[in-house]
Amino acid sequence: MFFEGSEKKIELAVGPQLGSLRAFGRPFWTQMVSAANAEIISHISNEQCDAYLLSESSLFVWDDRFLMLTCGTTTLIDAAELFVQTYGIDCIEFFSYQRKNEYQSHLQKTSVDEDLARLRQLMPLKAYQLGYLDSHHQYLFHLDKPFAPGPANITSEFLMYDIGPMAADYLRCSNQSLDGVRQLLDLETLLPGFRFDDFLFDPCGYSMNAINGEHYATIHITPEQHSSYISFDTNLDLGGEHSHIVEKLLDRLQPGSWDTLGFNCQPQTPQRDNYLAIGQCELSLSCGFMMDFAHHQDTRQNQLPIKEL
C-alpha cells in the first residue's frame, strides 16, 4: 500500500477590500476543500484563526490570509483556481504555491509543469525549483507582486523521511491511540498553550492541527513502511526561539533524512556527529521573503531497505 505523504501548499493573503476571509463561512471553505478533492473532518477556532483538519491535511483561515496544505493525490491547483477565479487577482496581496517532490509523481493527477502553466494563466508568477531533481527538491511559485511581510510573518517547515523503527512500529501498529501518538510526539511539551485537534486514519496515518493566538502548527504522519514521512509546518520560528522543536522531533522520530524550509527564518538542525548537511540553498523572493532550504541525513542509517514486490 502506498500513500503520497508529500504535500502541496497554498498561502494567500488578501487586501481589506474583501472583508474577513473567516466571514466567508463554512460553505465557502467546504467548496474550496472539495475542489481539491478532500473533505473537512474536524474544526477548531480561536479569536484569530479557524483550523480545519482535512481528509488529506489541513486548512487554516485568518481574517486576511489562508494556508491550505494537501497530500495524497489531491488537486490543490483546482482550489487555487477556484479562489482566484471567484475573487479576482486584484484583491490578492500575496500568493504562493509550493509542491514538494513526490515519491510517485506518476500517480498525481497533475504534474508540476501543468500546475505552473495553469497558474500562469491566472497571474504573473515567479517559479523556482530548489535542489537536485534526483534528490529531495521543492517547487515554489509565487505571485510576482511586491509584498512586505511583517516580522511575525514567517513559516518553518520540517519534513522527516524514513522514520526510525521504534516510532514507525508504533505508528503502524493496529492498537495505537490518539493519546499514544500525542505522547510519542510529546505534543504538550512541544507546543505549550496550544489547542489541539487530531485524528487517526484507518488503517494508519495521523493528522494534527494546533492553534494558539495567531500561531499554528500542523503535523501529518504517513507511516507506511518503505515510504514513511512526517511533516511539521508552523509559523513558529524553528530557527530561533523554537529550534528545540527540531531537536526534540529528531530524537523522538529518528528520521533517516529530513528537509527544513524557512520563509524569513532559518530552521536549525542541531550539530551532531551523525547529522550530515547534504545540501543547502537560499533564495531571495520578489514577494519579500528570504527562502531557505536544507537537506540533512543521519549517517548511521546506512543499510538500504529491500522490499519484495
Next chain:
Amino acid sequence: MFFEGSEKKIELAVGPQLGSLRAFGRPFWTQMVSAANAEIISHISNEQCDAYLLSESSLFVWDDRFLMLTCGTTTLIDAAELFVQTYGIDCIEFFSYQRKNEYQSHLQKTSVDEDLARLRQLMPLKAYQLGYLDSHHQYLFHLDKPFAPGPANITSEFLMYDIGPMAADYLRCSNQSLDGVRQLLDLETLLPGFRFDDFLFDPCGYSMNAINGEHYATIHITPEQHSSYISFDTNLDLGGEHSHIVEKLLDRLQPGSWDTLGFNCQPQTPQRDNYLAIGQCELSLSCGFMMDFAHHQDTRQNQLPIKEL
C-alpha cells in the same frame, strides 16, 4: 529541456534449442528495438558479440543472451513482451528486468507497477525494490528459475548524477566533438583493446558502445543542466581487476552522487574523505546472482542548485 537519462534494462539468456540469437539477424533486432520505441543508429561486431547503438541507449547480442538498455520515455516492456510472446518461456534460462528510479516518472509511458503486472502475465517472477523511495532506488524483476551463472557472468553498473561543472560545461557546449568526449572520458586508457562505436546527439548527449571478445562496456551521457546523468554498464569487474575505472571516472566527471550495482561482483568506490557511503544493501537472488547496490555522495557539493522555471 528535460531528458530522462535513467535506464530500463533487460538481460535474457536462452537455452540451445533456440540456436544463436545473433543468427536471428538484423530484421528481428530492428523489430525488438522499435517495439521499445527506439531506433538502431549504428552497429559494430566481433566474433562473439553484435553491439547496436540505439537512439536511446544500447543493445548487445551474443549467441546465447542479449542485453538491452533504453532510456528516455522508451517502452522496453513492449520489447520484453515481444520476445517472450514470440519464443515462449521454455527456451528462456534467465531473464531480468531492471528499472532505475526516474527523475520524472510521470512522463513515462508505463509505471513500474504496470511493467511488473505485465511481466507477471508472462512468467513466474521475483520482484524487488532496493533503496528508499525518497532517494535513489532500483527495481529488479527476474524469472524465478534456478540458473547457474558462470564465473565470468557478472555485471557492473556505475551511475553518476550531477556531473561536476568542468565536464558538464564541455558536454553541453555546442562545439564538442566525438574526439573531445573520448578524451574527456579517456576511453583508450579506460578500456584498452576495446573497439568503440560512439555518437553525439543534437543538441547534446553522447552514447558509446565498446566490445572486446565477450566483454562489453557502454556509456550514456545526459548532460542537461539540473539533471545531468552518466551511466557506465559493463561485464568487466568494477569491484576487482577493473576498479580503477570507477576511480578514474569519478576524478574526470566529479559527480555529486553516484550509485554502484553489481551482479556477482561488488563495484568499489575508493576511500576518500569527501566520499560518503549514503547506503548499501545486498540481495541473494534465486537466479544465482548476488546483487549489490550502494549509493555514495561527494560531500563537497553542498550548495543546492536553484532553477528558475
